Amino acid sequence: MAALPKANEACWCGSGKKFKRCHKGAVSPIRQGRISPLRTVPDTIAKPTWADGGTVERWDEPRVKSSDVIERMRRTGKEAADTLAYLGTLCRPGVTTDEIDAACHEMAIERLSYPSPLEYPGMVEPFPKSLCTSVNEVICHGIPDDRPLADGDIINLDVTLFKEGVHGDTNATFFVGDVDELSQRLVRVTRECLERGIEAAKPGRQINEIGRAIQTHAEDNGFGVVRDFVGHGIGEQFHTDLQICHYYHPRQTDVIEPGMTFTIEPMITVGSWKARLWDDGWTAVTTDGGRTAQFEHTLLIGDDGAEILTTPSDTSTHPYWALAGTPA
Ligand code: MF3
Ligand code: CO
Ligand code: CO
Numbered sequence: 001m002a003a004l005p006k007a008n009e010a011c012w013c014g015s016g017k018k019f020k021r022c023h024k025g026a027v028s029p030i031r032q033g034r035i036s037p038l039r040t041v042p043d044t045i046a047k048p049t050w051a052d053g054g055t056v057e058r059w060d061e062p063r064v065k066s067s068d069v070i071e072r073m074r075r076t077g078k079e080a081a082d083t084l085a086y087l088g089t090l091c092r093p094g095v096t097t098d099e100i101d102a103a104c105h106e107m108a109i110e111r112l113s114y115p116s117p118l119e120y121p122g123m124v125e126p127f128p129k130s131l132c133t134s135v136n137e138v139i140c141h142g143i144p145d146d147r148p149l150a151d152g153d154i155i156n157l158d159v160t161l162f163k164e165g166v167h168g169d170t171n172a173t174f175f176v177g178d179v180d181e182l183s184q185r186l187v188r189v190t191r192e193c194l195e196r197g198i199e200a201a202k203p204g205r206q207i208n209e210i211g212r213a214i215q216t217h218a219e220d221n222g223f224g225v226v227r228d229f230v231g232h233g234i235g236e237q238f239h240t241d242l243q244i245c246h247y248y249h250p251r252q253t254d255v256i257e258p259g260m261t262f263t264i265e266p267m268i269t270v271g272s273w274k275a276r277l278w279d280d281g282w283t284a285v286t287t288d289g290g291r292t293a294q295f296e297h298t299l300l301i302g303d304d305g306a307e308i309l310t311t312p313s314d315t316s317t318h319p320y321w322a323l324a325g326t327p328a
Helices: 069-089 099-110 183-201 207-219
Strands: 130-134 136-141 156-165 166-175 261-264 267-269 275-279 284-286 291-294 297-301 306-308
Touching: 069 099, 069 156, 069 166, 069 261, 069 297, 069 306, 099 130, 099 156, 130 183, 136 291, 156 291, 166 291, 183 207, 183 261, 183 267, 183 284, 183 291, 183 297, 267 297
Parallel strands: none
Antiparallel strands: 130 136, 130 156, 136 284, 156 166, 166 297, 261 297, 267 291, 275 284, 297 306
16 A cells, blocks of 8 residues: 555645645555456467566577568557557446456457567566556656546556567556546646657757756656666567666766667656556555556657657547647
């Protein structure tokens, strides 16, 4: 259970009011739920090395991709984005995160893809599901379980598919029913943080310009930037050695080059940006129990800027595009 402020301490929302006079009662912390049995993927689908009890293999993958890898990443990225956009339509009160995971698993198989999170090795146990579902104060890597979504929740769905030998990784935060104004502002600002990060991802600049743009926008709005999880190089491997901090990190001086592929995936908080892990070794929550949101795209650096590889066929139902231009 997330640690919440004591009744007389300041509320996590930044109102300056005591917790008991502000969001106490409006919050019921996310708890560990029941996890359903492992779902299987048929052997006709090409799997990454960690499937079926395997391990992650690492090798030196070029940061600048060949045109062949790029073409495959465009296709897999779109599959992941279409899956995410569809799963977002399922986020209603009463639907469990396990049901959304089941839909993700089925859709991946229909698209002849492997859902990359499934059996991905971790510190305690492999990730047991096909999708990450992170509700309210869960920062990332939430495990789908039997908790029904409640009116007023915010939920991040993080979809990664493996197809044609490459990964496409993308996530978005969705509203469940009627969501309070602070949470709505958090989600809109988080979406804008990703947009600012993408705009900063231009060839010739240092990687740290991405985090600088994101941190500036988050803090201008009174929000925090999570430090413990970063964007990453991606391609034939889910995560390569390339790291993208979402805050200004002076030592990230590598220069952005055309042909690079990486994710930007800022996690933004209403209160403290500090994270704590549950004993499952996966679920990361804010230490103060305050809400947090995230958006993620897989990007390809072109000659003038970044191309979003995880653009769905229909952008109208996807919050990254649907929320564009809405005042925060
Ligand atoms: N999709 C996550 C990312 O953005 C990683 C999830 S790993 C998992 O990097 F095992 F939790 F699925
Ligand atoms: Co990622
Ligand atoms: Co992801």
